[in-house]
Amino acid sequence: MAADTARAPAGERPPPVAVVPVRRYGRWAAAALVAYLLFALGWSLWHNPNLDVASIRQYLFAPSILHGLAVTVELTLVAMGIGIAGGVLLAVMRLSDNRVLSAVAWGYIWFFRGTPLLVQIIFWGFLGALYPNLFLGIPLTGVVFGSVPTSSLIGAATAAVLALATNEAAYCAELVRAAIISVDGGQREAAMSLGMSSGRRMRFVILPQAMRVLIPTLGNEAISMLKMTALVSVISGRDLMTSVQQIYQQNFKIMPLLVVASLWYLLLTSVLSIGQHYVERYFGRGFGVKPSAAHERRARRRAAARDRARATAPADYGTAPGHVDGEPMVRAEQVWKWFGSADVLRGVDLTVHPRQTLVLLGPSGSGKSTLLRCVNALERVDSGLLEVEGRRVGLREAGGRLHEMTEKELCGQRARIGMVFQRFNLFPHMTALENVALGPRRVLGLSRGQAEAEAERLLTRVGLRDKLDAYPAQLSGGQQQRVAIARALAMRPHVMLFDEPTSALDPELVGEVLDVMKDLAGQGMTMIVATHEIGFAKEVADTVAMLDGGVIIESGPPGECLVAPKEERTKAFLSKVLA
Numbered sequence: 011m012a013a014d015t016a017r018a019p020a021g022e023r024p025p026p027v028a029v030v031p032v033r034r035y036g037r038w039a040a041a042a043l044v045a046y047l048l049f050a051l052g053w054s055l056w057h058n059p060n061l062d063v064a065s066i067r068q069y070l071f072a073p074s075i076l077h078g079l080a081v082t083v084e085l086t087l088v089a090m091g092i093g094i095a096g097g098v099l100l101a102v103m104r105l106s107d108n109r110v111l112s113a114v115a116w117g118y119i120w121f122f123r124g125t126p127l128l129v130q131i132i133f134w135g136f137l138g139a140l141y142p143n144l145f146l147g148i149p150l151t152g153v154v155f156g157s158v159p160t161s162s163l164i165g166a167a168t169a170a171v172l173a174l175a176t177n178e179a180a181y182c183a184e185l186v187r188a189a190i191i192s193v194d195g196g197q198r199e200a201a202m203s204l205g206m207s208s209g210r211r212m213r214f215v216i217l218p219q220a221m222r223v224l225i226p227t228l229g230n231e232a233i234s235m236l237k238m239t240a241l242v243s244v245i246s247g248r249d250l251m252t253s254v255q256q257i258y259q260q261n262f263k264i265m266p267l268l269v270v271a272s273l274w275y276l277l278l279t280s281v282l283s284i285g286q287h288y289v290e291r292y293f294g295r296g297f298g299v300k301p302s303a304a305h306e307r308r309a310r311r312r313a314a315a316r317d318r319a320r321a322t323a324p325a326d327y328g329t330a331p332g333h334v335d336g337e338p339m340v341r342a343e344q345v346w347k348w349f350g351s352a353d354v355l356r357g358v359d360l361t362v363h364p365r366q367t368l369v370l371l372g373p374s375g376s377g378k379s380t381l382l383r384c385v386n387a388l389e390r391v392d393s394g395l396l397e398v399e400g401r402r403v404g405l406r407e408a409g410g411r412l413h414e415m416t417e418k419e420l421c422g423q424r425a426r427i428g429m430v431f432q433r434f435n436l437f438p439h440m441t442a443l444e445n446v447a448l449g450p451r452r453v454l455g456l457s458r459g460q461a462e463a464e465a466e467r468l469l470t471r472v473g474l475r476d477k478l479d480a481y482p483a484q485l486s487g488g489q490q491q492r493v494a495i496a497r498a499l500a501m502r503p504h505v506m507l508f509d510e511p512t513s514a515l516d517p518e519l520v521g522e523v524l525d526v527m528k529d530l531a532g533q534g535m536t537m538i539v540a541t542h543e544i545g546f547a548k549e550v551a552d553t554v555a556m557l558d559g560g561v562i563i564e565s566g567p568p569g570e571c572l573v574a575p576k577e578e579r580t581k582a583f584l585s586k587v588l589a
């Protein structure tokens with residue numbers, strides 16, 4: 011029997027197919043040639059009397075060299091640390107809606123990238139020539155609390171750090187900004203829909219994902235910083251390269267001393283590269299990087315913490331009750347929304363009562379997503395009244411006028427409204443469990459154990475008990491959407507919005523998501539569902555509304571709207587969808 015037809019007992023993995031690999035003679039020859047050339051180069055260096063191995067040995071651990079090495083390491087670490095922190099701050103300022111902050115950040119980056127680093131080092135080193143004394147006081151008022159001579163405050167070492175860090179911050183700012191922009195916009199919206207403030211969104215959702223893009227470029231920056239520290243010699247900084255130069259200017263052993271410097275730089279660069287590898291692996295979790303042993307240990311520790319926390323998880327941790335009996339859960343009256351000259355919603359009226367399911371139908375571009383986004387305060391309506399639980403969405407009435415809600419108020423309102431997106435928008439750097447636990451932990455203030463115990467309960471409810479530690483990339487579309495539903499439910503929302511939750515799924519995965527939604531409706535969740543699933547609408551909806559061109563042209567019980575629609579447009583739409 012041929013190897014590829016070998017059989018194993020039924021159900022067991024068969025032996026792998028035995029395959030003779032292609033003989034790649036060209037590659038072997040190329041590898042042998044390169045190895046030979048490298049060996050020859052090493053041999054010629056080692057036996058070159060001008061290299062002066064004895065001097066290399068003599069100076070490799072010389073005190074002045076080791077001191078220079080320590081200065082280089084210290085300068086690199088401190089300047090990179092301050093540079094990265096400053097860069098993040100500048101990037102956030104640059105991306106801010108506040109024009110003054112954005113302009114200041116732009117000006118900073120423009121100036122520090124636009125002038126040579128050498129000039130900046132000399133500037134900081136000789137700052138005393140411009141400002142002989144530094145004052146602490148209130149600018150432009152003449153109020154001074156104290157002053158010191160500049161030269162006593164900013165010595166060569168401080169000037170070196172200031173110059174390298176302020177310059178690095180400008181470069182880092184652009185790298186961080188590019189990395190932040192590279193994070194999908196859906197991530198921000200998903201975090202907003204959980205009621206996370208802008209600071210929390212940045213810290214827990216955007217920056218961890220941006221870091222994956224950022225780390226390789228920051229690794230490059232750190233390595234070039236290591237070598238740029240040599241420039242501080244112009245203000246008498248005592249870095250590695252300066253120490254080497256001082257020695258060979260006296261003894262003329264240029265080659266051996268350059269080899270000493272190179273060996274130390276190579277060692278430092280290697281250490282940085284190894285560090286970069288681990289940091290990259292940490293931030294690459296969920297993006298196809300294999301989970302490390304540490305990841306699995308952490309998962310086991312967390313499972314134990316969940317077991318301990320289960321007993322202490324509060325039953326009523328959810329968002330504060332906001333609903334008054336008898337009031338509609340969602341009410342829209344003459345809601346208009348426009349983008350520039352395009353009127354997307356043109357006077358929408360609808361009412362959804364508690365425990366009811368409203369299904370929104372309508373062709374692509376009719377405004378279904380926009381309406382749901384308005385209900386969740388992701389967009390502000392331009393005209394009309396939109397209320398959830400009797401409170402205007404995104405607006406507060408005071409003194410007979412409407413005021414924009416503060417971020418805190420908006421987050422509180424969003425947290426009571428669950429949203430499930432067409433493209434899932436799971437956080438790719440978090441496991442299913444972490445995705446679901448994020449909101450309760452970071453918005454509602456549960457402990458990690460309690461939040462994860464609750465997340466486990468919800469994931470079990472949507473049939474994903476065995477996928478707690480899987481990252482979104484390791485889940486099918488249907489499974490991802492079920493995690494997204496559990497994530498929204500974890501906030502104990504008062505109303506759930508579904509924006510075409512099955513339209514990005516393969517037909518055979520649609521059922522598993524619809525089953526979870528039917529289950530929710532059966533348990534009395536108030537829901538607004540934009541979908542083209544007519545069978546679901548017939549079975550679950552209390553009301554069906556047909557949106558066309560930003561207007562609800564027909565609404566009523568599914569028995570009327572779907573079985574005997576009055577409007578020609580609805581008939582045409584249904585015949586297309588059901589075709």
Ligand SMILES: Nc1ncnc2c1ncn2[C@@H]1O[C@H](COP(=O)(O)OP(=O)(O)OP(=O)(O)O)[C@@H](O)[C@H]1O
Pocket residue numbers: 349352354372373374375376377378379380381510
């Ligand atoms: N931020 C925006 N800026 C400009 N136009 C927008 C914006 N958001 C939506 N629109 C426009 O509003 C219209 C309605 O879009 P919306 O996404 O609400 O439709 P939809 O009914 O959900 O469509 P689909 O079923 O294809 O998702 C579209 O013409 C779209 O181009």
